[in-house]
Amino acid sequence: MEIFIEPKSTFYKALEDIINKSYKNSMISRKEIYDILTKYNCNFPVIENRVFARNDSYQKNIYILKPYGDKTYRLRINTKIEPYITNIEIMWLKLIMSSRYAELFLGENTIDKIKKLNIFGIPSIDINLIVPKNYSKILGREDIKILAPKFRMLLKSIIEKKIVQYTYKTRNGQIFRDIVGIPVKIQYSLKDDMFYIIFYSLEHKAFAKCIIQNIERIEIKEGSFNREQVFKEYEIYLKNAKSKQPIVIEVINTRNALEKAFCVFSSFEKSARYLKEKNRHEIRIYYYDFEEAEIISRILYLGKNVVVTQPQHIRENIISRVKKALKTYCNNYMV
Structure with a gap:
């Protein structure tokens, strides 16, 4: 029925x-x-x-x-209804399990249970419709068994508000040793297939963004400092770093543009509504000032199906970058 x-x-x-x-x-x-x-x-x-x-x-x-x-x-019949899984859910589980990152978020028991599900005969979601293939080849991807311990320690540090000490190697080979900071936020870049961690540096009183796989050593720091004072200063800095105005974009829902937009901005606080008169979706993205360049990069990645309406300086920045790109690659194109 x-x-x-x-x-x-x-x-x-x-x-x-x-x-x-x-x-x-x-x-x-x-x-x-x-x-x-x-x-x-x-x-x-x-x-x-x-x-x-x-x-x-x-x-x-x-x-x-x-x-x-x-x-x-x-x-009348003394029995309960056990949880069950629909075919749609099985399709998504198969997609999740096909990712090399599944082990980062799912425990061994959960993975074993999923593997025991009767998933044969259930069609798979075409991953090419969701995940792009044009990843940057500048940096290779670390083995998940090496990445997992660092990822979990950083996640634990964020949840428990721990201070860490780490050594970081930049893309050009420069090494920063024994930096002390507070892990703030983990981000995933669909464009690069990379996990990033944002630190608050206690020494420089500023934020630093690092590729997690480039962190060579990390440990919880229990040094002799006033934790309450450190976190008080950190919270004040974080509050002041929050952008006063969200970035507002309108998404034309063609070629799965809306799904892609939600996907690439999944790590940001946001709100959305449907603009019936324009037949578009409006997304407001709330961010910290140090994330502005990253957001602009992701907007450009989404292409012509996204229009920035606010704020004006973001619009001007994107227009300027598009004009430079057109001048470089399309000399005969009139803007």
Whole structure:
């Protein structure tokens, strides 16, 4: 029945909650049933009558509950509904597991469970529709087994607000040793297929952006400094570094431009709305001043399907870069 197909009906989820709550507590009250139906917007007479078996026609009732006392019910079959996975979800899991980064975000037990799913016969999502192939060849990609420990330590440091000491090798080979800083944010560049980490340098009182795989050594720093004062200064600096105005772009949804826009700006705080009169989507991107160059690079990556409407200095920057590109590569092109 279509009414039980989860993607098409919230009634399935409501019944699942009613059954599982009844199983967990050995009973369920009439009020709890009404609350669940209300939660999923199923609190109308036709549904209520079917749940409580009030219809005169036997076939129109759903006999999952039986009265127990004045205002309580129990399950007719004492079993719960186990979580299940749809074919659409399996398709996305197959796509996720095809990434070399799956081990960075999923535990061993989770990966084992996914591998045990019956995924044979389920079609795969064409990764070429989502992930571009024009990665930069300037820098090779580190083996995931070497990248993973550094990635997890940085993630743990961000969550637990730890100060770290690290050594970093730049793309041109310059080495910065024993730098002390606070990890702020991890970013992934779809364009370069690279993970970046943004540090707040305690020495320079400024932000630095590093490629994670180029960090040669990293450790938690427990030095003799006033942690409260350090983080107080850091929070003030972070607050002042936040841009006063978001970058506003309008996306023409052709050639999957909207999906690409959300993908490349996934690491940024943002809001979106549909502009019906223009048949476009507006995305507001909130960022720190030190991220401006990165955002401009990603906007240019999206191409002609994206228009920057605000702020003016970002518009002028992009127009200037486009004109220079046209002058360099299309001498006969009139701007």
